[in-house]
């Protein structure tokens with residue numbers, strides 16, 4: 158892992174909001190048209206998520222043939238999208254909408270088409286509106302499945318936002334999101 162990511166000294170670790178689901182329970186999608194997790198997005202990745210312990214969530218992605226980058230393997234942008242979604246979903250534990258400000262990925266192993274990936278993502282801490290997150294992916298089903306081998310890692314900075322953030326792009330929304338514009342909390 159070659160990341161130079163460092164956590165700030167004034168980081169604080171919040172408690173999950175009281176209405177965040179218990180460990181093992183399914184998390185709701187944050188917006189049905191989301192490319193990452195929406196169930197009303199035919200072109201999307203249909204990721205699903207469960208709450209983990211504390212500030213952690215686990216996510217699942219089936220690596221379909223349409224996600225091919227190099228011959229036989231997942232496209233790096235698809236893997237990056239999946240990390241973005243997983244770390245964003247971990248931020249649900251704050252009960253406040255977020256957007257990604259910065260995301261960095263390490264691609265550690267090739268991921269064959271037909272794999273099922275599990276993402277373990279978490280909030281590492283917060284500073285003001287800044288939410289520091291990290292995640293790993295492992296292959297849990299498929300030709301090279303090994304739950305102990307990390308195939309990718311990610312670190313990301315998310316920013317909490319208000320509904321005003323999406324008010325600026327309201328006229329472009331495809332669908333009818335629940336308030337505030339598809340980032341409704343659990």
Ligand SMILES: CCCCCCCCCCCC(=O)SCCNC(=O)CCNC(=O)[C@H](O)C(C)(C)COP(=O)(O)OP(=O)(O)OC[C@H]1O[C@@H](n2cnc3c(N)ncnc32)[C@H](O)[C@@H]1OP(=O)(O)O
Pocket residue numbers: 187193241242243245246248249252253254255256257258259285286287314316318340341342343
């Ligand atoms: C419950 C629902 C769940 C919801 C679950 C949601 C899951 C969604 C998963 C998909 C998520 C996406 O893809 S979201 C889509 C992709 N992202 C976006 O479209 C965001 C586009 N960018 C922006 O709109 C803006 O740049 C923002 C909102 C990120 C930041 O702008 P801002 O609000 O004006 O904040 P600003 O004052 O500039 O910065 C605040 C603090 O953050 C720091 N900061 C800001 N950007 C960065 C950066 N890239 N790298 C480092 N640090 C940064 C600043 O230095 C400052 O630190 P300090 O002075 O406090 O120290």
